[in-house]
Structure formats: structure tokens, C-alpha cells
Amino acid sequence: MRSTNSTNTLLRSLIAKCTKQKSPIWTRVAKDLSRPRRIRREVSLLRINKYSKDGDKIIVPGKVLATGELNHKVEVYALEYSQDARDKISKTGSAQVLEDAFGKKGLKLIG
Numbered sequence: 001m002r003s004t005n006s007t008n009t010l011l012r013s014l015i016a017k018c019t020k021q022k023s024p025i026w027t028r029v030a031k032d033l034s035r036p037r038r039i040r041r042e043v044s045l046l047r048i049n050k051y052s053k054d055g056d057k058i059i060v061p062g063k064v065l066a067t068g069e070l071n072h073k074v075e076v077y078a079l080e081y082s083q084d085a086r087d088k089i090s091k092t093g094s095a096q097v098l099e100d101a102f103g104k105k106g107l108k109l110i111g
Contacts, residue, residue, distance in 0.1 A: 014099060025109055032061035033079065041111035044068050045088055048076065048110055057107050059098070077101035
């Protein structure tokens with residue numbers, strides 16, 4: 001059986017950009033984004049709060065869910081956000097699309 005790729009052109013271009021970076025974190029992000037949607041990562045705010053510190057830059061190669069609260073300021077770069085998660089993050093930090101994370105230093109992968 002042959003492998004099929006995503007028909008989402010934005011996702012395919014994002015995967016291509018990740019593989020061009022040739023950094024271990026970006027190759028891992030590209031691998032995670034290449035997975036089917038049904039097994040893609042979903043990360044709650046509770047987990048982001050637990051494994052991050054004030055001022056961290058977090059990458060989530062999947063969707064951020066609104067379970068939990070953030071107690072400190074973080075920058076979150078993710079493929080998707082639930083509406084409640086985006087609102088909660090904007091109160092304490094910043095929620096940005098994954099493409100904005102290229103060229104940043106000190107990124108943490110959570111998921």
C-alpha cells in the first residue's frame with residue numbers, strides 16, 4: 001500500500017521548510033507534522049505550564065487544548081489552537097503560528 005501525503009498545501013510547505021532547516025528539532029517537527037491527523041499531538045495548557053518556565057519559547061507540532069491554566073509568560077508556536085486555549089494564552093503570553101518560529105533560538109518541543 002502506498003503512502004499518501006496531506007492535501008493541505010500550507011501543511012506541505014511547512015513540512016518542506018522544516019526539513020530544510022537541518023536541525024534536530026526541526027526534523028522532529030517535520031516528522032510529527034507528517035503523521036496522520038488522528039495521531040498528531042494534542043497538548044493541554046496544563047502540560048505546557050508544567051514543563052515550561054517564564055519566558056520560554058514552546059513548539060507544539062499539533063493542537064493546543066484549553067485544559068488547565070498558564071501561570072507564567074510563554075511564547076507558544078503551534079499548528080492549531082482551540083479558541084479557549086488561544087484566549088488563555090493571550091492573557092499571559094503569546095500564541096503564534098508555527099511558521100513564525102523559524103530562526104528563533106532556545107525553542108522547546110513539548111508534546
